[in-house]
Amino acid sequence: xxxxNKIISISNVSKVYDGVTVxxxxxxxxxxxxxxTFLGPSGCGKTTTLRMIAGFETPSExxxxxxxxxITKLPPYKRPVNxxxxxxxxxPHLDVYDNVAFGLKLKKVPVTITxxxxxxxxxxxxxxxxxxxxxxxxxLKIVDLEELEDRDISTLSGGQQxxxxxxxxxxxxxxxxxxxxxxxxxxxxxxxxxxxxxxEMHNKLGITFxxxxxxxxxxxxxxxxxxVMKAGQIQQVGTPKDIYNEPKNxxxxxxxxxxxxxxxxxxxxxxxxxxNSNFACVDDFPINEKVDVVIRPEDVDLKRIARDKKIxxxxxxxxxxxxxxxxxxxxxxxxxYEYVVLKGKNEIIVQDTKEFNVGDVVIINxxxxxxxxxxxxxxxxxxxxxxIDKNNKLVISDCVFDCDITQLLAGSKLxxxxxxxxxxxxxxxxxxxxxxxxxxxxxxxxxxxxxxxxENVGVIISIVYKGDHYQYLIRTKEEEDFVCDxxxxxxxxxxxxxxxxxxxxxxxxxxxxQKYEIE
Amino acid sequence: MVKKIFGQxxxxxxxxxxxxxxxxxxxxxxxxxxxxxxxxxFTFDLYPRLFQNQEIMIALGNTLIIALVSxxxxxxxxxxxxxGAFYSKKWFRKTIDSxxxxxxxxxxxxxxxxxxxxxxxxxxxxxxxxxxxxxxxLIGHVVLSLPFVYISVKPKLxxxxxxxxxxxxxxxxTPRTALRKVLLPEILPxxxxxFLLSITLSLDDFIISAFTRGTGLLNGEANIETLSTLIQxxxxxxxxxxxxxxxxxxxxxxxxxxxxLVSLYRFYQSKHKKSxxxxxxxx
Numbered sequence: 001x002x003x004x005n006k007i008i009s010i011s012n013v014s015k016v017y018d019g020v021t022v023x024x025x026x027x028x029x030x031x032x033x034x035x036x037t038f039l040g041p042s043g044c045g046k047t048t049t050l051r052m053i054a055g056f057e058t059p060s061e062x063x064x065x066x067x068x069x070x071i072t073k074l075p076p077y078k079r080p081v082n083x084x085x086x087x088x089x090x091x092p093h094l095d096v097y098d099n100v101a102f103g104l105k106l107k108k109v110p111v112t113i114t115x116x117x118x119x120x121x122x123x124x125x126x127x128x129x130x131x132x133x134x135x136x137x138x139x140l141k142i143v144d145l146e147e148l149e150d151r152d153i154s155t156l157s158g159g160q161q162x163x164x165x166x167x168x169x170x171x172x173x174x175x176x177x178x179x180x181x182x183x184x185x186x187x188x189x190x191x192x193x194x195x196x197x198x199x200e201m202h203n204k205l206g207i208t209f210x211x212x213x214x215x216x217x218x219x220x221x222x223x224x225x226x227x228v229m230k231a232g233q234i235q236q237v238g239t240p241k242d243i244y245n246e247p248k249n250x251x252x253x254x255x256x257x258x259x260x261x262x263x264x265x266x267x268x269x270x271x272x273x274x275x276n277s278n279f280a281c282v283d284d285f286p287i288n289e290k291v292d293v294v295i296r297p298e299d300v301d302l303k304r305i306a307r308d309k310k311i312x313x314x315x316x317x318x319x320x321x322x323x324x325x326x327x328x329x330x331x332x333x334x335x336x337y338e339y340v341v342l343k344g345k346n347e348i349i350v351q352d353t354k355e356f357n358v359g360d361v362v363i364i365n366x367x368x369x370x371x372x373x374x375x376x377x378x379x380x381x382x383x384x385x386x387x388i389d390k391n392n393k394l395v396i397s398d399c400v401f402d403c404d405i406t407q408l409l410a411g412s413k414l415x416x417x418x419x420x421x422x423x424x425x426x427x428x429x430x431x432x433x434x435x436x437x438x439x440x441x442x443x444x445x446x447x448x449x450x451x452x453x454x455e456n457v458g459v460i461i462s463i464v465y466k467g468d469h470y471q472y473l474i475r476t477k478e479e480e481d482f483v484c485d486x487x488x489x490x491x492x493x494x495x496x497x498x499x500x501x502x503x504x505x506x507x508x509x510x511x512x513x514q515k516y517e518i519e
Numbered sequence: 520m521v522k523k524i525f526g527q528x529x530x531x532x533x534x535x536x537x538x539x540x541x542x543x544x545x546x547x548x549x550x551x552x553x554x555x556x557x558x559x560x561f562t563f564d565l566y567p568r569l570f571q572n573q574e575i576m577i578a579l580g581n582t583l584i585i586a587l588v589s590x591x592x593x594x595x596x597x598x599x600x601x602x603g604a605f606y607s608k609k610w611f612r613k614t615i616d617s618x619x620x621x622x623x624x625x626x627x628x629x630x631x632x633x634x635x636x637x638x639x640x641x642x643x644x645x646x647x648x649x650x651x652x653x654x655x656x657l658i659g660h661v662v663l664s665l666p667f668v669y670i671s672v673k674p675k676l677x678x679x680x681x682x683x684x685x686x687x688x689x690x691x692x693t694p695r696t697a698l699r700k701v702l703l704p705e706i707l708p709x710x711x712x713x714f715l716l717s718i719t720l721s722l723d724d725f726i727i728s729a730f731t732r733g734t735g736l737l738n739g740e741a742n743i744e745t746l747s748t749l750i751q752x753x754x755x756x757x758x759x760x761x762x763x764x765x766x767x768x769x770x771x772x773x774x775x776x777x778x779x780l781v782s783l784y785r786f787y788q789s790k791h792k793k794s795x796x797x798x799x800x801x802x
Binding site: 077 | 680682683685686687688689690691692693696700701704705
């Protein structure tokens with residue numbers, strides 16, 4: 001059964017400009033009367049999608065149906081859709097009245113006329129000037145600009161121009177109103193006001209709104225449905241509540257608001273490990289799966305156990321089954337405080353109405369249903385805690401790899417003694433330098449372990465068959481995990497050697513290279 | 520203080536150098552001496568004589584017809600061209616932009632000569648007939664003024680919000696209506712100044728006229744004479760007809776009145792806007 005409430009249906013729509021895919025396989029159904037927001041950073045394809053709905057762009061592929069009719073190739077002037085443009089696009093040579101009446105004056109409606117011989121003929125006629133007057137007056141009333149009919153556009157303030165632009169669009173009684181970042185040019189206070197007014201207008205008019213913005217707060221405030229986009233693709237579609245509470249991936253979580261995001265591993269049924277601790281959670285993922293964990297700052301609960309103190313052994317012993325950290329910074333935000341709590345090297349952002357002081361030792365409590373677990377699209381292994389040893393090798397936990405440290409400084413080379421020489425002749429000793437290491441899944445080679453050789457060794461914990469290759473999760477003695485793609489078959493619990501070519505290890509130095517400079 | 524007086528003198532000196540010749544010319548339009556510099560006493564005689572002088576009247580008519588027609592054609596072509604280029608891909612627009620720059624800086628004689636050669640060539644090998652006529656003269660003048668129309672319309676397009684055209688389409692206007700009701704009013708000042716520039720260029724053009732003219736217009740079977748070609752032709756044999764002084768005086772006065780009117784209009788408009796702005800501030 002066709003859903004009769006569906007006003008617009010976008011299926012498999014893609015847009016390619018000069019070989020660059022701007023919108024990629026976009027699929028979305030919009031219900032009549034809905035307030036839908038396309039949310040994403042600039043360049044994510046949200047405006048292009050809107051322009052395809054308006055008819056200014058033709059999709060390279062796919063279809064757009066309006067009330068079940070294909071409008072993919074229909075020119076904009078034949079669509080029952082009106083747009084409020086980003087910079088309003090008001091006609092400067094016309095006054096407020098003529099701007100608003102522009103669409104009405106062009107409109108023709110069928111009128112039945114009885115001819116002298118009694119025959120009835122349907123003719124397309126322009127609206128009478130009286131009808132136009134009434135409609136314009138009504139539209140201007142909706143946007144609160146009744147008295148400005150005769151004013152020149154150039155004499156209006158930004159907010160007033162914005163209202164004229166909205167009146168000019170809604171006066172045509174479109175089935176869908178498209179709004180392309182309409183509040184972008186207004187100041188904060190004005191923007192907040194207009195957000196509420198737009199929402200009210202939406203309720204009053206009952207027509208479908210499609211709204212484009214990069215402002216997550218705006219999206220959360222106004223929408224019935226939010227479509228989060230990234231690089232031309234939909235990341236998640238849902239109500240503001242869904243998107244905020246149950247983000248589908250780390251990107252959405254990060255975009256939609258401040259949050260703590262950690263790399264984590266599933267340790268058992270509804271048990272997840274991050275911050276070097278196990279947590280009970282409510283999401284069920286396969287054991288050993290690498291996941292992202294999102295915790296909203298307001299969901300973290302703190303309890304003070306000591307003031308101005310380092311975490312000593314006595315404390316550690318006393319609260320050994322609790323997560324404890326130290327308050328590292330404190331900002332007053334009006335209704336709540338925002339703290340950064342350090343747990344080892346990891347930061348946890350916390351919002352709380354209770355007051356703590358910097359240096360307080362606290363128990364960090366996170367309720368199981370506040371831990372949002374999201375599947376991770378794995379393409380690289382990332383090791384944020386790696387370092388370089390005295391032999392210029394990369395150490396990741398208990399594994400040591402040959403690596404090319406000249407990539408840490410452009411134009412540098414190694415001298416005979418193993419020091420890094422910069423392009424300006426300066427000398428650097430990178431012994432113990434902390435680095436961020438990345439290794440692609442396909443660049444890890446695993447072989448049967450040869451006990452006679454000194455190798456990086458791990459045990460295969462899990463195997464996933466990915467259609468044409470296997471994906472292995474290998475864990476070392478020190479609980480460091482390597483995920484690798486391989487064509488060769490191994491068995492679970494096989495002990496294997498882990499090998500990576502030095503050119504396939506990507507390194508980023510943490511901190512400034514200046515601090516490693518030597519005479 | 521001394522500096523200020525010096526500055527004043529400097530400005531007036533330049534203005535005198537600019538306007539003195541015209542003032543002298545105007546003065547001598549009220550005496551009927553054949554040779555410039557002689558004063559035969561004050562008379563309005565030259566003015567009625569001007570309108571009785573068949574030769575000058577024909578040349579004036581020709582000049583005005585050509586100026587008007589060529590200005591209309593170049594305004595039409597230049598404006599549509601500028602709009603087309605503006606909404607084209609970047610590389611195309613840049614190419615057109617540079618191509619229209621060249622005729623502006625190019626020496627007019629080069630253009631005149633190349634047009635002549637083109638017409639001779641086409642007449643001989645393609646049309647098998649003598650081509651020089653009103654039409655070749657018109658083409659010459661259009662080629663001359665077209666780039667100027669393009670460069671006066673282009674900045675108006677660039678100043679315009681590019682979404683205006685789309686906004687018109689969005690509100691139900693067909694592309695043609697959008698062009699007429701939104702785009703054209705926006706760029707109208709540019710189009711008008713392009714048109715006026717074309718008229719001016721055509722009015723006092725000599726080189727291209729001399730090279731590309733043929734028979735026709737008010738001259739009938741004879742070669743078309745414009746004011747500039749006529750003066751050039753007569754001064755070879757005899758002094759410039761004294762009636763010319765009356766004619767140039769009239770032309771100058773027409774232009775001066777037009778300039779004053781435009782300035783007044785602008786002054787009124789800016790005042791109008793200011794009062795609106797004040798009204799807004801008062802709220």
